[in-house]
Amino acid sequence: MNFAFTDEQLALGAAVRDVLRDACPPAALRTERRPGWRGLAELGFFAALLPPEHDGLGLGLTDVLPALEETGRACLPGPVAETAVAAPLLPKAAGGELCVSVVAPGQAYAADADLADLLVVLRPDGARLVQAAELTPRPGIDPCRPLFAVAYDAYEPLEAPAGPVLHRLAVATAAQLVGVAKELLARSVAYARVRTQFGAPIGSFQAVKHRLADVAVAVEFAAPLVWRAALALDAGAPAAGRDASAAKAAAGEAAALAAGSALQVHGAVGYTDELDLRFWLARAWSLGAAYGTSAVHRERVRAALLGGDARRWP
Amino acid sequence: MDLDFSPAERDFRAEVRDWLSANVPDPPLPSMDTAEGFQAHRAWEARLAAARLSVVSWPEEYGGRGVSLIDWLIFEEEYWAAGAPARVTQNGIFLLAPCLLRFGTPGQRARWLPRMASGADVWAQAWSEPEAGSDLAALTSRAEPVPGGGWRLYGHKTWSSRAAHATHGFGLFRTSGARHKGLTYFMFPLDEVAVRPVAQLDGLPGFAELHFDGVRVEESMVLGEAGQGWSIAMATTSSERGLTLRSPGRFLATADRLLALARESGDPAAADRAARCWTEAEAYRLHTYATARRIMAGEAAGAASSLGKIFWSELDLRMHALALELLGERAGETPWLDGFLFALAGPIYAGTNEIQRTIVAERVLGLPR
Numbered sequence: 036m037n038f039a040f041t042d043e044q045l046a047l048g049a050a051v052r053d054v055l056r057d058a059c060p061p062a063a064l065r066t067e068r069r070p071g072w073r074g075l076a077e078l079g080f081f082a083a084l085l086p087p088e089h090d091g092l093g094l095g096l097t098d099v100l101p102a103l104e105e106t107g108r109a110c111l112p113g114p115v116a117e118t119a120v121a122a123p124l125l126p127k128a129a130g131g132e133l134c135v136s137v138v139a140p141g142q143a144y145a146a147d148a149d150l151a152d153l154l155v156v157l158r159p160d161g162a163r164l165v166q167a168a169e170l171t172p173r174p175g176i177d178p179c180r181p182l183f184a185v186a187y188d189a190y191e192p193l194e195a196p197a198g199p200v201l202h203r204l205a206v207a208t209a210a211q212l213v214g215v216a217k218e219l220l221a222r223s224v225a226y227a228r229v230r231t232q233f234g235a236p237i238g239s240f241q242a243v244k245h246r247l248a249d250v251a252v253a254v255e256f257a258a259p260l261v262w263r264a265a266l267a268l269d270a271g272a273p274a275a276g277r278d279a280s281a282a283k284a285a286a287g288e289a290a291a292l293a294a295g296s297a298l299q300v301h302g303a304v305g306y307t308d309e310l311d312l313r314f315w316l317a318r319a320w321s322l323g324a325a326y327g328t329s330a331v332h333r334e335r336v337r338a339a340l341l342g343g344d345a346r347r348w349p
Numbered sequence: 350m351d352l353d354f355s356p357a358e359r360d361f362r363a364e365v366r367d368w369l370s371a372n373v374p375d376p377p378l379p380s381m382d383t384a385e386g387f388q389a390h391r392a393w394e395a396r397l398a399a400a401r402l403s404v405v406s407w408p409e410e411y412g413g414r415g416v417s418l419i420d421w422l423i424f425e426e427e428y429w430a431a432g433a434p435a436r437v438t439q440n441g442i443f444l445l446a447p448c449l450l451r452f453g454t455p456g457q458r459a460r461w462l463p464r465m466a467s468g469a470d471v472w473a474q475a476w477s478e479p480e481a482g483s484d485l486a487a488l489t490s491r492a493e494p495v496p497g498g499g500w501r502l503y504g505h506k507t508w509s510s511r512a513a514h515a516t517h518g519f520g521l522f523r524t525s526g527a528r529h530k531g532l533t534y535f536m537f538p539l540d541e542v543a544v545r546p547v548a549q550l551d552g553l554p555g556f557a558e559l560h561f562d563g564v565r566v567e568e569s570m571v572l573g574e575a576g577q578g579w580s581i582a583m584a585t586t587s588s589e590r591g592l593t594l595r596s597p598g599r600f601l602a603t604a605d606r607l608l609a610l611a612r613e614s615g616d617p618a619a620a621d622r623a624a625r626c627w628t629e630a631e632a633y634r635l636h637t638y639a640t641a642r643r644i645m646a647g648e649a650a651g652a653a654s655s656l657g658k659i660f661w662s663e664l665d666l667r668m669h670a671l672a673l674e675l676l677g678e679r680a681g682e683t684p685w686l687d688g689f690l691f692a693l694a695g696p697i698y699a700g701t702n703e704i705q706r707t708i709v710a711e712r713v714l715g716l717p718r
């Protein structure tokens with residue numbers, strides 16, 4: 036029992052952070068579609084989940100959690116979780132090289148499909164690989180995660196069943212949401228320390244303090260659910276799907292709370308396009324809705340628990 | 350990172366489970382806030398101690414088994430899942446003992462810890478005063494040195510849990526005027542203190558006021574040095590707020606019972622709230638495994654324990670409030686009513702949740718005072 040990241044897991048996270056600090060600064064979010072991707076590819080990040088014989092790092096989902104969290108903290112655009120999680124499903128050699136966008140069951144649109152070399156369409160009866168599709172842009176909340184309606188004529192069935200892929204995507208997205216929430220909190224705290232009203236920093240007012248303390252509590256207790264879900268999926272634990280839903284719901288709710296509080300603490304300037312905060316606000320909402328909203332995942336947890344599956348893991 | 354229990358941890362869990370299933374009193378003991386219930390709970394502590402299960406994480410010489418914090422968390426999960434009695438010794442074993450182990454002399458440890466572990470002595474915490482609650486450092490009870498050695502205690506403490514029946518107390522007394530550095534940590538027998546029991550919401554005397562009118566204590570009843578009381582007390586507060594006083598096992602057991610209740614009710618909105626509580630109890634458990642690992646690696650729990658205190662106390666209250674809603678007029682026929690009354694106090698004791706939120710904001714997040 037050692038529920039703490041190993042040095043290797045933390046080192047991959049730190050390497051991703053270093054790459055993104057230089058290659059994906061907030062200014063790049065306004066001008067580039069995929070800043071930082073080359074550097075992450077050179078680290079092997081997108082092939083992290085592939086076995087070494089396919090030029091991957093042979094890692095599990097748990098191993099890349101700190102790295103995924105960093106991509107959320109940096110608000111890294113592009114289908115990051117999709118490309119990394121889908122890599123092991125693709126015909127060998129393609130994984131890790133090609134950019135992948137995903138259409139999830141119950142969702143009509145694919146995010147970032149303009150960047151994708153391949154589309155993975157998850158349907159209840161299985162997963163499909165689409166090479167060529169007609170894309171129609173659809174309006175959405177996140178300027179760095181554009182949505183597209185997808186039409187295609189031909190597809191190849193993939194061997195992988197859709198369910199486990201979806202669980203992994205939900206948990207990878209949850210890890211990004213934890214990063215988004217932490218960044219929103221850090222930006223709120225930094226602003227509250229310097230913005231002065233009534234002759235005092237607004238962060239000295241108890242209403243502001245307590246609101247941000249609640250965000251800290253939500254993030255603090257969402258993160259361990261995400262780590263556990265990844266471990267459960269890697270281990271093939273019996274209730275891993277339920278635990279993945281618990282993780283996605285908690286991380287989505289923590290990020291939504293962080294976003295609402297960040298906007299309130301910033302006041303009007305937070306409500307502008309000029310402040311970079313808008314990118315993290317949008318990411319909290321767009322990833323919160325991706326691969327099942329918090330409400331959908333809460334409902335899945337409820338159904339599992341009420342249906343009698345209240346097994347704890349470990 | 351892993352969540353795997355070792356074979357030794359699994360064996361320990363099995364031993365605890367077997368012992369509890371053969372020994373947990375049925376029917377449950379009467380409330381420990383009655384004279385009869387207090388003695389019954391003390392006798393239960395003696396049985397636990399005889400099986401070396403009362404304080405498993407303490408060193409063997411004081412009645413423990415010297416096991417890790419992870420084993421202790423396993424013990425707690427099994428203890429609460431088995432529906433075993435509340436711990437009448439809790440303020441001694443969880444709040445005073447960590448201070449004795451860290452700041453006490455070998456003589457003090459040998460004298461007090463084994464008796465605490467067996468329930469022979471039951472300790473009450475005497476911090477709060479009528480005019481010093483959240484602002485604890487405003488306390489005015491004082492100690493005066495006696496020529497030739499020892500001290501005399503004067504003043505008025507209040508809200509002291511279980512002091513109506515306990516044998517000893519520990520608290521802070523002023524030995525000089527300095528707000529924090531003028532405080533000294535004293536232990537004292539309760540037999541010469543004037544104790545006025547105070548009934549709580551359930552009508553039973555769970556609190557007591559303590560009046561000190563020159564109560565004489567020996568020099569060996571000072572923990573640490575004169576003037577060190579505040580810093581020693583702060584070391585206990587992180588135990589109190591953090592994983593020792595309210596470990597996850599208690600909330601996991603409550604969440605399981607709540608889920609069963611919600612299932613029976615067939616009410617989908619209640620099921621939703623129960624499932625959320627169950628998941629949050631899991632989150633507290635997982636978070637605590639991570640914290641335990643950090644403490645085992647030598648890190649201090651520190652201000653981060655305030656995050657946990659907010660989380661567990663508000664979760665506990667939500668769980669019991671939902672149970673009461675589901676049970677309606679039948680609630681009083683079940684243990685949920687007492688549980689609800691107990692849970693109501695969680696956001697108040699061990700530092701109110703307003704104070705905890707301020708600590709999180711200032712000391713964890715770094716917002717200005």
Ligand SMILES: Cc1cc2nc3c(=O)[nH]c(=O)nc-3n(C[C@H](O)[C@H](O)[C@H](O)COP(=O)(O)OP(=O)(O)OC[C@H]3O[C@@H](n4cnc5c(N)ncnc54)[C@H](O)[C@@H]3O)c2cc1C
Pocket residue numbers: 440473474475476477478481482483484507508509510511694697698699700701702703704707
């Ligand atoms: C069940 C129970 C058991 C207890 N057991 C013990 C015990 O064994 N020994 C012991 O010494 N004490 C014990 N206490 C007392 C407990 O420590 C105090 O109740 C607590 O510290 C709060 O003090 P107070 O009750 O005087 O409230 P006050 O400090 O008067 O606070 C009243 C309200 O004002 C708020 N408030 C106060 N200051 C601030 C501020 N700066 N910012 C924002 N809000 C503020 C508080 O949060 C609270 O909501 C117990 C209390 C309970 C309920």
